[in-house]
Amino acid sequence: MKVRIDPERCQGHGRCYDLTPGLFTEDDEGYGQVVRDGVVPPGEERAARLAASNCPERAIDMSEEA
Incomplete structure (x- = not known):
């Protein structure tokens, strides 16, 4: 599995990196x-x-995809 963040949609709420700091950062x-x-x-x-x-x-x- 692969993840990506769409920068056009991200508003900086920070839930991704608060919940899963091993996968996301700010x-x-x-x-x-x-x-x-x-x-x-x-x-x-x-x-x-x-x-x-x-x-x-x-x-x-x-x-x-990986």
């Missing part, structure tokens, strides 16, 4: 960013889905 202005290349480590799929479902703008896109 930039200098508080907007979410994906850590590393966005590949979700084995066993972290549930956390990625939790972050995506808690994003008010639905800015987190998930794909099954």
Whole structure:
């Protein structure tokens, strides 16, 4: 699984990096960013889905590619 954040939709609420700091971080202005290349480590799929479902703008896109 791979995650990405759409910068056009992200409003900087910070729920992604508060819920899953191993997958997401924030930039200098508080907007979410994906850590590393966005590949979700084995066993972290549930956390990625939790972050995506808690994003008010639905800015987190998930794909099954790795």
